[in-house]
Amino acid sequence: MSLVIKKVGKSFEDKIVLKDVSFEVGKGEFVSLIGPSGSGKSTLFGMIGGIISPDEGDIIMSNQSILNKRGHMSYMPQQDSLFPWRTVLENVLLGQEISSEVTKDKAIQMLQIAGLKDVINAYPAELSGGMRQRVSFIRALLCPQNLLCLDEPFSALDEFTRIDMQQWLLETWEKYEQSILFITHNIEEALFLSDKIVILSHSPAVVKEVIEIPFARPRDPALMLTDEFLKWKRKVMNLIQSKN
Amino acid sequence: MMRFIKQGWRSIIAILLILILWEMAINIFSVEEWLLPAPSVIFTDLFKVWPNFYPHLLSTLLLSILGFIIGSTIGLSLATLLHLFKGLKKTFYPFLILSQNIPIIVLAPLLVIWFGFGTIPKFIIITIACFFPIAVSTLSGLQQTNRDLVFYMQMMGANKSQIFWKLELPDAVPAIFSGLKIAATYSVMAAVVSEWLGAQKGIGVFMTMATSSYKTSHVFVAIIITMILSLTFFSVILLLEKLFSRWQKKGARL
Numbered sequence: 001m002s003l004v005i006k007k008v009g010k011s012f013e014d015k016i017v018l019k020d021v022s023f024e025v026g027k028g029e030f031v032s033l034i035g036p037s038g039s040g041k042s043t044l045f046g047m048i049g050g051i052i053s054p055d056e057g058d059i060i061m062s063n064q065s066i067l068n069k070r071g072h073m074s075y076m077p078q079q080d081s082l083f084p085w086r087t088v089l090e091n092v093l094l095g096q097e098i099s100s101e102v103t104k105d106k107a108i109q110m111l112q113i114a115g116l117k118d119v120i121n122a123y124p125a126e127l128s129g130g131m132r133q134r135v136s137f138i139r140a141l142l143c144p145q146n147l148l149c150l151d152e153p154f155s156a157l158d159e160f161t162r163i164d165m166q167q168w169l170l171e172t173w174e175k176y177e178q179s180i181l182f183i184t185h186n187i188e189e190a191l192f193l194s195d196k197i198v199i200l201s202h203s204p205a206v207v208k209e210v211i212e213i214p215f216a217r218p219r220d221p222a223l224m225l226t227d228e229f230l231k232w233k234r235k236v237m238n239l240i241q242s243k244n
Numbered sequence: 245m246m247r248f249i250k251q252g253w254r255s256i257i258a259i260l261l262i263l264i265l266w267e268m269a270i271n272i273f274s275v276e277e278w279l280l281p282a283p284s285v286i287f288t289d290l291f292k293v294w295p296n297f298y299p300h301l302l303s304t305l306l307l308s309i310l311g312f313i314i315g316s317t318i319g320l321s322l323a324t325l326l327h328l329f330k331g332l333k334k335t336f337y338p339f340l341i342l343s344q345n346i347p348i349i350v351l352a353p354l355l356v357i358w359f360g361f362g363t364i365p366k367f368i369i370i371t372i373a374c375f376f377p378i379a380v381s382t383l384s385g386l387q388q389t390n391r392d393l394v395f396y397m398q399m400m401g402a403n404k405s406q407i408f409w410k411l412e413l414p415d416a417v418p419a420i421f422s423g424l425k426i427a428a429t430y431s432v433m434a435a436v437v438s439e440w441l442g443a444q445k446g447i448g449v450f451m452t453m454a455t456s457s458y459k460t461s462h463v464f465v466a467i468i469i470t471m472i473l474s475l476t477f478f479s480v481i482l483l484l485e486k487l488f489s490r491w492q493k494k495g496a497r498l
Contacts (some may be wrong), residue, residue, distance in 0.1 A: 051400040071401025085414050085491045097410065098402045123491040143400075169301040 001062050001146035001179055003048070008057030010043060016204035017043050021057070023198045023210055024101050025147065025179050032190035034240070035200030041183045045149050048073050048181070061147070071099050074143035076150045076180075080132040082124040088135050089120045104156050107142055112131040114138055114172050130161040137169060141176060147163045149180045155187065166192055167221055174218060189237050191215075194225055199239050281461040289461040290468070301469060303445035308435035308477070311367050315374025316427055320420070322375065323382035328408065330449050331382075343434070352441050366438035373434035378423035385419025386412050420494075421485040428477040436470055447473075 003025040005061050010018045014018050017040040025031045046052035047059060059066050066072045074095060080093035082091045088105060096102045111120055116134060124132055133153055140148050154162045166189060173180065189212060190197050199208045213232065215223060223229055249256075263283045269275070277285060322340075326333040346356040348369055355365035388413050397407045439448025447466050454462035 019356070050401065051398050070398070074400075075396065075399040077392065077396055077399070079392050081392050082481070083414070083491070085417070087491075094410070095400055098397070098400050098406055102494065127490070149399075 003128055003147055003179065003181070004058075004060040005044070005048075006058045006060060008047065009043070009051070010040070010047070010054045010056045011204075018054070019204040021200070021205065021207050023207060025181055025196075027146075028177050028179055029196060030173070030180045030182065030194045031198060032194040033194045033198050033200060034184055034187065034190045034236070035205060036202045037185065039200045039202055039205040041205070042151060045075075045151055045181075045183065048147075048149060049075060053093065063079060072145060073147045073149050074145040076136050076138045076140040076148065076153050078152045078155060080124070080129075080136040082132055082139075084124055087121050087123055088116065088127075091124065091135060092139045092142055095139050097139065100144045101190055107138075110138055110142060113175070114168075126243055128161075129157055133157065133165060134168065137172070141172070141178065146178050148178050148180045150180060152183050152185065155185065162189075163221060169193070170217075170219060185239075187233055188224060191229060191232055191236065192219060192221070199236065199238065208242075209228075211236070211239075263294075272293070278458045278460050281464060286461050286464045290465050293465055297450060297465065297469070300445050300447050300450045303443070303471070304435050304439065304447040304470075305473065307363075307366060307438070307446065308370065308431045308473070311370025311435055311438075312374055312431035312477075314367055315371040315431065316378050316424060318371060318488070319375035319378030319423070319427070320382055323379045323386065325337070326379075327383060327386040327412075331388060340376065343372060346372070348372065348437060352438070356441055359488060361442045366435070366442060366443070367473060368430050369438040369441075370434040373430040374427040378420070379427035381419045381423030381426075382416060385416030388419070389415045417488055418485075421481065425478055425485075427474065427483050428481045429474045431476045432470060432477060 005021055005023050008018055008021045009016070014074050015175065021040075021044065023031070033044070035041060043052060048066070050066065050068050050072065053068050061072055083094065086094065089104075089111065092107050093102050093104065093109065098108075108120065111117060114134060116131070119131065119135075120126060124135070127135070137150075137153065140150070154165050157165060170193060182190070182193060194213055195213055196210060198210050200206070201208045215229075267282050267284060270280065281289075326336060326340075351372070352365070352369060355368055359365045359368070393411055394407065394416070397411055402410070404486055436446070436451070438450040439446035440452060443449050447470055451466045454460075456467065
């Protein structure tokens with residue numbers, strides 16, 4: 001699976017939201033989209049999901065256009081969006097129910113590996129915010145689609161939980177082969193998680209820069225305190241603040 | 245039971261107080277029994293008349309259960325149709341409300357003219373009383389689905405029927421039950437009214453006979469049994485609701 005965003009543009013009424021946006025997500029790659037709020041990142045997700053159609057440009061997955069076609073990606077929203085009347089296991093299976101056949105054994109196995117064994121039969125209301133986001137991620141990961149789109153999944157969590165979650169996300173994801181497209185406001189988060197960061201500018205959003213992150217995997221949170229990491233952070237910061 | 249006493253003791257004391265005042269007032273002002281019988285008289289009459297009353301109760305019970313099932317099925321299907329086809333809703337929603345402005349007392353004789361004295365006009369009356377609360381609450385339940393969850397389903401590529409069965413319908417369950425609770429109490433009342441049209445058996449028949457022979461205490465017996473029947477219906481629905489929304493209770497515990 002590879003995803004190619006090709007010169008995509010979109011305006012709502014008179015406001016240009018996205019302009020000439022192009023980048024790629026390779027097989028098994030972790031790509032972060034970073035940019036100020038209102039820079040059309042979620043609009044871009046809507047296009048990949050097939051529920052918003054761009055005014056110009058194309059979105060290509062594995063050499064085929066997926067413009068206005070639904071069901072080609074798996075999605076994890078900012079709010080966990082778990083269904084309150086379903087147990088953790090039933091929630092995790094929801095993505096599969098929509099797009100393919102249900103593999104209950106695989107789901108149970110995955111929940112066990114992800115450290116969610118004890119809450120398999122719990123309802124979402126019984127879980128903490130961090131736990132709910134874990135369930136939500138497993139739900140996305142369990143889907144047969146090879147592209148996961150994560151829309152600021154940790155922005156509602158506190159700092160401690162967030163660092164735990166980033167570490168957990170990497171560990172869990174590295175066991176599987178899906179590609180991830182990740183929206184965030186947080187530079188450290190983007191640096192720590194990604195292979196590649198796409199920096200978007202404020203409205204209209206254009207791609208300012210695409211940078212490859214050279215840190216080896218598997219990554220450890222200690223990485224965030226190294227000089228190398230801070231150097232990269234400065235670089236990204238400067239890129240974000242620079243005028244077009 | 246302990247919980248019931250704990251929460252309901254105020255109401256229980258109030259009822260007892262009213263009954264005592266009532267009994268005293270009848271004695272002090274020596275009210276004629278055919279005008280207003282004392283609670284003690286009604287109570288003893290309840291036991292005296294019970295063997296005679298029992299078949300009437302069974303008949304009304306059956307009628308209201310069947311009527312309730314027909315009414316709620318129609319209410320649910322109607323709400324689903326109006327929800328899925330927005331054009332239908334715009335056209336027929338006013339009719340839904342107008343249907344509640346037809347006085348049943350006027351409609352009843354008409355239904356007898358059209359359908360005779362059989363069970364059909366009775367079911368129509370109960371259905372008219374039942375379907376409305378269910379249709380309205382189901383419709384509003386279906387329309388108040390969490391936007392975030394709908395957006396998630398769309399992003400995942402879910403089609404209209406998946407969104408309905410997996411999200412909108414289960415999300416509307418609490419609303420559906422609040423409609424069912426109202427409809428359950430209406431159905432008993434409507435069943436009794438429909439029996440006034442003419443029937444061999446039923447609480448409604450018993451009531452008309454008691455009224456025409458000035459056995460006022462028997463009218464009160466019928467009223468009390470109707471209330472108990474209504475309450476029982478209500479409790480059964482309440483129990484079903486608890487069974488269907490265990491997840492809510494679990495969440496509330498934390």
